[in-house]
Amino acid sequence: MKRIFAMVSVGLVSAGAVLVVSRTTISAPVPAPSAQAALERNFDAAITIDEMRGWLQRMSAEPNHVGSPHDKANAEWELAEFKKFGWDAHIETFEVLYPTPVSESVELLDAQPYKVTLQERPIPGDSSSSAKDPTLPAYLAYQGDGDVTAPLVYVNYGMLEDYKALQRMGISVEGKIVIARYGAGWRGLKPKLAQEHGAIGCLIYSDPVDDGYAVEGTYPDGPARPSQGIQRGSVIDFTVFGGDPLTPGVGATANAKRLKISESPVILKIPALPISYADAQVLLKTLGGQVVPKEWRGALPITYRVGPGTARVHLAVKSDWSLKTVYDVVAVMKGSTSPDQWVMRGNHHDGWVFGAADPLSGQVSLLEEAKAIGRLVSQGWRPKRTIVYLSWDAEEPGLLGSTEWVETHAAELKQKAILYINSDTNGRGFLSAGGNHDFEHFVNLVADDVTDPETTVSIAKRLRAKMEVEGTRRGATDEAKAEAKAAIDPSKDFPIKALGSGSDYSAFLEHLGVPTLDIEFGEEGSNGGVYHSRYDTFEHFERFGDPGLVYTALLAKTIGRLVLRAADADMPVQQAGDFADTVTGYFDQVKKLEADKRNAAIMQSKMLAGNAFQLAADPTKASSVPTALQSVPPIDLKPMDLAVTRLAASAKAYDTACAQNGARLAPAARLRVASLMQTIDQTLAPPVGLPERTWYKNLIYAPGRYTGYGAKTLPGLTEAIEEERWADANAYARFTADALNAYSARLDQATAVLNGT
């Protein structure tokens, strides 16, 4: 603890200064730097690794899925801690649909029948994994119950492209059970796409090429997934709407109006289960048919074939579909001068089984921050704005705890929220930040002032180095190249990521338009191999995720600074230039997508006319020609062109005015600018919403319909072009331009106040 604290102090005076200088000239000022630095040193002094270790051990001691006694006990214990730290805290409950398995089975019906194991054995030497048997076997929440028997087909990752390839191979999954491997896209898309293609059941397994012995040594020898490890998870179709499947758009309070289960569009209709790679190998070995394309092969010692084979699979799942209570812990530290401006910070507390890394590694940082803030308050400091700390329940089944809370308090949040900062799994390694790009500069300033414990340079400098190395590597993606270019230029901020979904920021960002940041450290520690399994334990996390919990402390110090600065800053912490640059880049991608799509359709129609697909195929194997692409009609991107140009000009004017006049603004004008900027990001989420999923309002950031957790930027427009919905493409070019123009108009108002015109 002492050693780390000393290094952070160094960071405040040296590493920070080098990178900041050129960029502070265009930045909004934060309060008197020396006072702020002293406050932050005090905050750091309260961060205690041993305490967090004890909390982590306690909270991950028993299974803590939704509805489990330990999950509730954790919420109640945290409530008491928040109160002890001096916060005004309470638990808010919701009643959500959360299915749990009553019975489930997967059997191979063959000359040699085989029954798949859906419980994971304890691991010798890992006392958590053997301390308490999970009450629930491995399963996929919100699959559709059923009892089916059919031949099996291997569908690779089970993504849209894979079904197109299957069609080319002349294979139909109609009436079959499919087996897909994890990876390449969100878990829930696999059974959803299987269902859409006529399959009657779906199995998902972790192939060791992506998640197992081909990656690293397996647990307990190494961190990777052991042969019997199973990835649980939710397959709720959150891309339609977020949260509880029965109460779209409203909080799942006790008396809320609810859909019937059969009416909910986000629950699957076919049964689905996750299995281990030891079991998958037995099933895959029985498949006949064509050998799969090279990219479809995993690392099991078998010849991968697409199927079907002579054997059939029996898959049966039956669940308890009752409502369960979720427990969100809400803790408030009231602001002294602006109590109606809220800086919010959250992390979930429910997990699959023990959940040491996911989510408790982030949760104990959150709790430690709350303790440190409480201590600052007891020493006489008080935040200017109100700080709200939130420990969410029911994130794992589909971001239920956060979404229901956001829906319940939507009107108040739209008025008062200035920023929501999220974390989840955390581990050893590099900073990873995502969120609204007008907060990119804010993240950069904080990252300049936090020292990486492994290298003793700032976490910003370390991240820049990584971006430079990765973006200049052979085969680097265009995105990686662009990141490297920004990272090496000290006059530019390092880029933060666009957010899609997969953690509790979604309802804030995408339903309300409240700006969010999602912060984590990782990539060096290895939490992935036990993700959503019985082996995500305290022992595994301490050995492989974050030895010594050094980065658990670092997360608290990083997010603590974001919270303290956002709570006390005299001027808005947004910087518009980064946002304008980023949106310009997104729009360039749209233009490229449109051109590529148009050229691909022209090329393919010539190939179809010339019988290219038949002539290029092996005549001894079944094959068929691809479905013809639609030719791309003209799309009117003019409104977007104008909006992006206007945004760049308005952003430049605002940032310049802020840098020149921000510090000497009269108090009344300062309040006026703060109030204009407080809700500016909400202009990006107008009421219209996205096509066929209007719960998602944000027209800049969304989870992709066919990527799941992965972000789609300018989603209304981009997805319309990708999915050949031309009327939507034209309409969303206008809606998105309108939203950007509203943002620019707000900037112009703030600029006028800053310039006194």
Ligand SMILES: [Zn+2]
């Ligand atoms: Zn999580």
